[in-house]
Structure formats: structure tokens, C-alpha cells
Amino acid sequence: MIKLHNISKTFKTASSSQQILKNVDFSVMPEDFITIAGPSGCGKSTLLSIISLLLPPDDGKITYNGVNVDFSSQAQLEQMRVKYTGLIFQNPNLISSLNVLENVLLPANYKKLGKKATIEKAKKLLSDVGLSEKTNADVSKLSGGEMQRVSIARALINEPKVLFCDEPTGALDQETSQQILKLLLEIARKNKSAIVMVTHDNDIWEKGRRKVRLQGGKLIELG
Ligand SMILES: Nc1ncnc2c1ncn2[C@@H]1O[C@H](COP(=O)(O)OP(=O)(O)O)[C@@H](O)[C@H]1O
Numbered sequence: 001m002i003k004l005h006n007i008s009k010t011f012k013t014a015s016s017s018q019q020i021l022k023n024v025d026f027s028v029m030p031e032d033f034i035t036i037a038g039p040s041g042c043g044k045s046t047l048l049s050i051i052s053l054l055l056p057p058d059d060g061k062i063t064y065n066g067v068n069v070d071f072s073s074q075a076q077l078e079q080m081r082v083k084y085t086g087l088i089f090q091n092p093n094l095i096s097s098l099n100v101l102e103n104v105l106l107p108a109n110y111k112k113l114g115k116k117a118t119i120e121k122a123k124k125l126l127s128d129v130g131l132s133e134k135t136n137a138d139v140s141k142l143s144g145g146e147m148q149r150v151s152i153a154r155a156l157i158n159e160p161k162v163l164f165c166d167e168p169t170g171a172l173d174q175e176t177s178q179q180i181l182k183l184l185l186e187i188a189r190k191n192k193s194a195i196v197m198v199t200h201d202n203d204i205w206e207k208g209r210r211k212v213r214l215q216g217g218k219l220i221e222l223g
């Protein structure tokens, strides 16, 4: 479904140049569950940003369902992101002036289902993440785990083919972290979304159906 061919990325500053990705080849298949680990600063977030079309690579090619991604076309990028990608970060990044439901609807593409059905979908997702009672709540009154649940519902609003998760439980305590991970896996399966998850937690990494390490700019897939 997603293919990376020969992807390279270098960050240059005034005094140094750091090659983060070196001719990386990788693919994501429908309903995959891929976990990515690697030392801090090795480029995991950079890799995730490139696969999810937030950041252009310096070299190489990315195809989504066989279509070559053109990073100079904002219209094509926007269309592909809406159709394929959902994003979950360590920090839920909710908008405090909007309530829970409005946050979930923020990235919604109303053209797909129509406005009414999209709002129903958002409510259904909030029920799936256990937040039916908080639909109209003020997000600043939620716990950390509840905020991350809202961000999971938000990531799924456009029925993405892939959920990209960057340390999704990194800011949560052990117990909440396990609940959120379980929820994430269940909801992705139910929505037929693949998961590409960056984690520094070895127990979470071990759960991946495909386990990958990023080291020295190279991706190594382990059995
Ligand atoms: N926009 C940027 N400009 C310059 N350097 C960056 C930028 N983004 C990340 N880096 C550097 O690239 C390296 C990899 O960063 P990152 O992908 O965040 O690593 P990880 O997620 O594995 O901890 C780090 O050394 C970081 O400082």
C-alpha cells in the first residue's frame, strides 16, 4: 500500500550535517502492525513524518497505492493525507477552546460522508474510546489518558488506511499506557487501519507483528 524507495534525509546546520536516513526501503501493507524502535535521536520521528507525508525526503520516492507522491503538490498531499493517514503523537495537542467533539471533528473531511454522518461517526468513535459521557466536555478538564483517547478518535475520523503513532503512550503512566495501547490496537483492527508505531518501550515493540529497528540511518526488520 505504501512504499518507500531509496529514501534519504540529511539535516544541515551552520556547523554540521547529519544524515538521518540512508537509502531506506520500506513498505506498509494493509492492516499491518509495525513497531519501530531505535536510540533516541536516531530519526524515528523524522522517518514517521516522511512516511506520513508531513516532511519531504531529500532523495528517493514514495508511492501510495502505486501513485508517486509529489511533495511539490499541496493539493495532492492534502488529498492523500485525508484518504490515508491518521496521526497520534505523544502529546495529544488538543485545542483548548474547542470541546471534545469539536476536537475530534477538527481534521474531518465532510465531503466523504456528509456533515451529519461525520458528526455521528465522531460520536461513535468517542463511544468506542469510552468517552460518550464527555462529548461536550471542556478538554482542559480531561485526564492525560482521556486526552489521548480524544486524539485517537480524532485520528480515525477520516477512516485512515494507516494510523501513524509516535510514542503514543510516552507521556502516560504504566497502567494508562497499557489501556491506551490495548484500545489503539482494538480500534485499529475494527477500522481496518494499519498501525505504524514508534516506541522506545521494548514491551510495546515486542507486540508488533513486524518489528523494525532504525539505527545508523538504516532500517532493519527483525523476524
Ligand atoms: N527540523 C530539523 N532540523 C534540524 N535537525 C533536526 C530536525 N528534526 C530533527 N532533527 C535532528 O535529527 C535527529 C533525529 O531526530 P528525530 O527524528 O526526532 O529522532 P528520534 O525521534 O529518533 O528521537 C536529531 O539529532 C534531531 O536533533
Ligand SMILES: [Mg+2]
Binding pocket: 044, 045, 046, 166
Ligand atoms: Mg521522536
